[in-house]
Amino acid sequence: MSSIYKKEMKILFSGMMGFIFIALMLVVVGIFMRVYNLGGAYSLSNFEYSLNGGIWAYLVVVPVLTMRAMAEETRSRTDQLLFTSPVSMAEIVLGKYLAMLTVVGVPCLLFCLYPMLYSAYGEVNFATAYAGILAYFLLGAMLISIGLFVSTLTDSQIIAAVITFAVVLMGLLMSSIISLVESSSFASLAVFTAIAALLMLLVKIMTKSWPAALIAAGVLEAAVLVIFFVDSTILETALTSMLGAVAVFQMLEGILYDGLVDLTVYFYFISVTVLFLFLSVQSLEKRRWS
Amino acid sequence: MIEVKHLTKIYNGGVKAVDDISFTIEPGKIYGFLGPNGAGKSTTMNIITGYLAATSGTVTINGFDIYRDAKKAKACIGYLPEQPPLYQELTPREYLEICAGLKHVPKAKRAAQIKDAVKRTGLEKMQDRLIRSLSKGYKQRVGLAQALIGDPDIIILDEPTVGLDPIQIIEIRDLIKSLKKKHTVILSSHILSEIEEICDSIIIIDKGRLKANNSTENIGNARDREVLLMTVRGKQAAARSVILGAAGDKVKIGFRESAEPGCIDIKLEHEAGLDLREELSYAFAMARIPVLAMSKSNVSLEDVFIEYTTGGKSDEPTADAGAGPGGPAEDKPGEAPEENAAAPGADAGREEDDQ
Incomplete structure (x- = not known):
């Protein structure tokens, strides 16, 4: 697993790709920080509000980061190296997943410094701030596992990116869609x-x-x-509650905006992550049989 | 040692790529895997290496089942697929380091093994360039170096010399021959002369079925007919009557326009052990038809290959092919010597008589 992880990290960070993703997340959150936290009309010390703006970064980062995960290996036939090496399918999937998770993890670690900085200038509720950062990170982790799964289904990076983009976009828009749905x-x-x-x-x-x-x-x-x-x-109410169950960004918003640290949401993010990692392994296994 | 038993692979679309193939690969030999395009060579190799799962049948590598004991079995194999599995954005050195990690080479041995693989494949000067910028020949070498990493017992090479220039081909062939000391090698190729030159044993498959599995020598001897190639100046009808006069119905005659104007190439096929050269040269001299070239062609592997893959000849993997020859496909008399597209690069034996 470690060699797959190292390989992915080398490829992500030998060019600019990895750095661009990290920079993008920092910039998007930074823009909202300027608006909410640093002067301006609000001047609030709640970092989680800025983070709630940062969810838009996922709309770009997740599809582009995950599209190449397996699709590129399939297309360039490098999967033949991985699948004929003495490593298990689960190790391959986990190695790749952890490398992508690192890309999202680095900015999240940096975010952890922000509440401490703010505390020098005002009162900060550390509990909600860090609970928010963790929820934000776990949502990213979940979306990446979905993107990875989509990438195992096709050998076209574009198709993988478009499908994952659609999934993330649906997640983002779901709260608005629910309000439009007729309850009949x-x-x-x-x-x-x-x-x-x-x-x-x-x-x-x-x-x-x-x-x-x-x-x-x-x-x-x-x-x-x-x-x-x-x-x-x-x-x-079946339809709205079903849609509510996949409105992942709305769940995150509950934690970030309302400060209600709902443990079921964390549990939800982690379980879906595990589910899609499992599905990714199965999807790769299946390819050997087709 | 590899044991393949009743291997069958049916792809999703219902295509039967491999059909009930069984064979055993003995250690310390070089095996040639031979067959026309689409015969199932790559599929078989992909199943042996664990990249694909077989529909039915088993593969055991040094006693480990490739499916149930996948990790242990895969650790015994170095594999160069048809298209080298390279990460274009890395340098050969970085790539080989990753391969060493994937193959669980102990950290202390990594540097030495990579250095050795780089040296053997002649990559010293290229190891710090991006793989993307290497030529096809060097990419192939990086793929080959990858197969050597981990010092596996068995090395499987799918068309290792494709895309290399003639000098590189000789170098790679010498490298493969040198592997024999420590490894078992299986290689596939369309180039029959190559297989004949380096392999100890040949496995011929066609349309997913095993056609022959025997030593190179035995397969070469599997012929019961020999070929005489001639170039004469003159007309086809005159030449035919001379040959019929000298050899009667003992030969099958094929004609073709020669590259030289006013000349014809003749291919005579007759039973093994029959030597007609003297009689024919006298007969042609009497008829005042100048013989420009005549050579007894050693029936090359190419002919055997064509016989096996088109003529329906087949022997059981265990049968002694030299003892039980089946008849080759009946050629129609007067047909031009066949130029088989499935065997490029191997007609040198024929063409050199056309001076």
């Missing part, structure tokens, strides 16, 4: 039907078997229909 059982029914159709396509593509796809979609659709006809009130 019929709207839920329509959306769940659409999801069943998407599921069917996905299963078809992955297993190349129509019966499996039809069964998967049919079970979901039947369940939704049964609920709709038996007790349609259940469906009224």
Whole structure:
């Protein structure tokens, strides 16, 4: 694992790429610092407010950082070196993941200095500040694991970047989308039907078997229909709560803005990270069999 | 030692790339892996090295199963794939350091091993340039150096001399021959003369099936027919009647326009052990048809290869190929000597008579 990590770090930092990502995150957060913390209209000592602006950095950093992770190896056939070396698939995935995590970790470590600096000039609530930085870092960790997974699915960096960008963007916009969604059982029914159709396509593509796809979609659709006809009130809030479950930036905002350190959010970020790392390993394993 | 048993690989689209192949690789020898494009050479190598998983069948490397004991099995192998797996943004030195780490070479031995691999592949002057800026030949050498790192028992090379200039090819061939002392080598190639020159044993596969597995010598002897090549000045019909007069139905005749104007190339195929040269030269002299060149061609590996891959000849991996020759594909009389596209670089034996 350490040799994969070293290799990734060497490639990230032998050019400018790694430095640019770190600089970008510092600049984006820095701009919000100028507005919220350093003079100006607000002059607040809460670093977490600036950090909440810094979430926009992820929209660029995560897709571009993760797009090359596996896609580039597949395209240039260097995966043949990795997969024929005496290292396990999990080590390969973890080595790559930790290298990308380092790129996001360096600015987060630097952020840790800011509240201390502020404390020299005003009163700082260290607990919320550091809890905020940790949540911000864990969100990044989660998004990178998703990006890494997407990168294992394709040999095109562009496709990987676009899909990951769309995922991060959806996460960012989800809170606005939720407010637009109608809370009616019929709207839920329509959306769940659409999801069943998407599921069917996905299963078809992955297993190349129509019966499996039809069964998967049919079970979901039947369940939704049964609920709709038996007790349609259940469906009224189903859609918004489902969307709320993936509104990751909104969860972070709860910690950063409201100062409510909700442990379930941390747990959520970590579990999704583990899930996608696991999926990445499985996705690479699967490629050997196809 | 590698044991491959009933290996089958069916790709997702239903293409059967490898079909029930079994063979054993003995230590301390150089094996040539031979087959036309798309025969399944690279797929087989990719499965042996653990890059791909087989649909069915097993591969054991020094007693370790490549799937269940993957780490131990992979540690025994150095692999140079068809396209060298290089990180373009690194220098050869950095790249080889990473490879040494990947192959768990102890830290104390790393510097010495890298130095050795660099020296053997002639990369000394290039080791601090970016791989991106190296020529194709040097990239190939970096890939080869990578396969040597870790001092593996078995070295598998997929077309190692492709893209090299003639001098480099000779150097790499000598390097491969020198590996034999300490390693078992498997290499694939389209260049038959190369296989004939360096390999102790040959495995021929075609359309995913094993066609032959025997020592180079035995495969060379597997012929039951010999070829006589001639260039004469004159007309085809006249030459044909002379040959028929001298040799009757003992030969199969093929004609082709010679490169020299007014001349024709003749390819005569006859049973092994029959020498018609004297009779033919007298007969042509009597007919006042000048013979410009005549040579008994050692049936090269190329002919054997074509026989195995197009003529349906096949022997069991254990059978003694020299003892049980099957008939080659029937050529139509009068057909031009075949120029097989699957065997570039190996027709030197034929062409040199066309002066």
